[in-house]
Amino acid sequence: MPSFTPQDLASDPPAAATDIWDQWLAPLEAADHAYVPVRVADVLRRAISAGQILPGTKLPEVKITTRLGVSRHTLRSAFQMLSADGLVDRRPNRGVFVHVPTSEDVREIYRIRLILETGAVRTTVFPPEATQQLIQITRGAERAREAGDVLAMGQANQEFHQRLVAQARSSMLDELMSKVLARMRLVFAGRLGDPDFHAAYVAGNVKLAELLSRNRREEAEEHLVNYLLSAEQDLLRRLKT
Amino acid sequence: MPSFTPQDLASDPPAAATDIWDQWLAPLEAADHAYVPVRVADVLRRAISAGQILPGTKLPEVKITTRLGVSRHTLRSAFQMLSADGLVDRRPNRGVFVHVPTSEDVREIYRIRLILETGAVRTTVFPPEATQQLIQITRGAERAREAGDVLAMGQANQEFHQRLVAQARSSMLDELMSKVLARMRLVFAGRLGDPDFHAAYVAGNVKLAELLSRNRREEAEEHLVNYLLSAEQDLLRRLKT
DNA sequence: AATCGCATATTGTTGAACAATCATGTGACC
DNA sequence: GGTCACATGATTGTTCAACAATATGCGATT
Structure with a gap:
């Protein structure tokens, strides 16, 4: 190709x-x-x-x-x-x-995601259907990981976080998140030859969904913050090389 | 006119x-x-x-x-x-x-502002220059209020909150906030004949700026949440009639 | 080798035209 | 009188052709 x-x-x-x-x-x-x-x-x-x-x-x-x-x-x-x-x-x-994504783009992406995703977790209650849907998506991600389908894994990961933001019930926020994730794909499409970047974070999504389903808001938020910060660092490290 | x-x-x-x-x-x-x-x-x-x-x-x-x-x-x-x-x-x-703004638009606006503005307050440190700038803006708003210049008051209010979000250092978030405030103006331009809506919130901005300048993040966030929630209720009440 | 100037290609904008869709009004029919 | 169908006109969506303005590349000149 x-x-x-x-x-x-x-x-x-x-x-x-x-x-x-x-x-x-x-x-x-x-x-x-x-x-x-x-x-x-x-x-x-x-x-x-x-x-x-x-x-x-x-x-x-x-x-x-x-x-x-x-x-x-x-x-x-x-x-x-x-x-x-x-x-x-x-x-x-x-x-x-x-657009040529830069490392500053990556930092901005995670600054935005931090605000949007933790904002969604903090300001909205997650009904059982929503958490169920999230869990469903993580299941798909796990199946994709087992099957070695990297593309599907990435898509599932993105959909997971898009759904997270969608709980805030704002089309404008949804659009922004789409924009952010599109730029994210641009980062991958560009120089990242190592595409199993998402693999490490499937487990993180699972845990997050589980915390949300048990309505552990505080812990979920804390988990999400750590998740995003470490993902950012990980991604930046990979881009450096 | x-x-x-x-x-x-x-x-x-x-x-x-x-x-x-x-x-x-x-x-x-x-x-x-x-x-x-x-x-x-x-x-x-x-x-x-x-x-x-x-x-x-x-x-x-x-x-x-x-x-x-x-x-x-x-x-x-x-x-x-x-x-x-x-x-x-x-x-x-x-x-x-x-666009014809609806009350659902208003609710969405404040849902977004809650996430964006509290997010900015929580995830970023406000350097003295920034808080100084905010205070400067509130001064202008107070002068406008005394002079009875409703338009300038509204502009100052909007600029205050735009600056707040700007602290997150993201052009995408800045754009979104501009979009939100533009829609806000649409709400006013439409049916709101009572334009001294902003007057009540100048004091709120002053207090927020002051809390931020003293680095009282937690209190600032709490104040901001109350500010936004009451502003939303106030606005919705005015629109009903 | 560096710089200038010019020919060329590409973008920015306009105008006219036509197809497709929507809005309007008229008349037939009940 | 009211309602429906249909023809008519207006407006939007898209294309084509053209030209001005700007950038790019190449060659000449020094």
Whole structure:
């Protein structure tokens, strides 16, 4: 699975007959009624989150429009959405580039998660259905770990924490958390070749869910704080090397 | 200062020779280099936040483009930004409307503020410069109250809490807080005729700043929680009537 | 080797056009 | 008189073509 290198994609491919963009960006199938810009944004979002388009890569308008068969305006509209998601950076008169996450990004991510997730735990009561759902997700994560499915493990982990925040019952907070997790995926997609990062934290999720189900709020919060702080340190350490 | 009524703006004005849009939307001055869509968004944002365009009002594309002298594409780009800010709602194939805040919105706002602001207080240390800045803002609010400048009071209040969140040092959180406060202004701009709502809370801000400056984190947090909860109840009560 | 200037490519914005969808009003029918 | 169907008009969604403004790269000049 070759993923192409940053920057030099804008220039012609060395000797490839087929342009590299063709690999990931198929023409939009004539779908029913979803707005074209959001479908375009979805395609790009998927490709970026999956690490098929690496951080730092420039996304040239004409290349993509011709591949996708949409107008430049439509693509630009999609770019705006991706920009709002924090997946791409818009550099004036230069184009949009897949955001390159930094270690400062990682620190900010965990600062936000600390506030959001502990906030959710502290300010809301978790009904049995909610904790049950969380436990369900951890079960899936454990199965994925046993099966060696790293991707599914990561997804389960993210869903767990997304659900945690969802308990605060705020679409704005949900959106922010999605944004944060998307940037998180960007960190992984970028340089992290060691993807069983999540493995160590499945157990942490299990314990957290269990504490919440027994309504041990204080302990849950303390556990969560330690969880996040150590995850941050762990991730930063891995990125250093 | 007449503010025009929702909905029926799309139809012709009763007997006015000048179209109502002309009142607030002057043609864009040929400014230097800021992107046209963001300038358009700024104009509309200002008009909406100031209550000149009331919640529920439809924003027709051609009317505004002709008044502002920009292309439809540019306006649509601006609409996307306003939509991301939560100031307008995009109804498919119908157009964009100024968001109509509900009491559920108010509850969500305070749920978010509770998490964000207490989170900022708990997870960050407030250096003297920061607390000094907060106190400075409360001074301005008190002066505004004495001068009877309700608008300035509200702005100072909002800036105070924005600064509070800013201590968490996260641009994403800053953006979210801006979004929340923008929606707050929408609540006021809408039906709230009683604008000295903020007056009661200037004292609360003063006390909070003082507690923070003395590094009384626990008390500050407790005070903040009570502050927010009572403000929410107060606001909801006023909206009911 | 470094700098300047110019040709070229890409982005930012506009205008016109058309398809698709929604809103309106008219008339037929009960 | 009221209600439904339908035709009409208006508005939004999208594309195409064009041009201005800015950045990029290359070659000439020193």
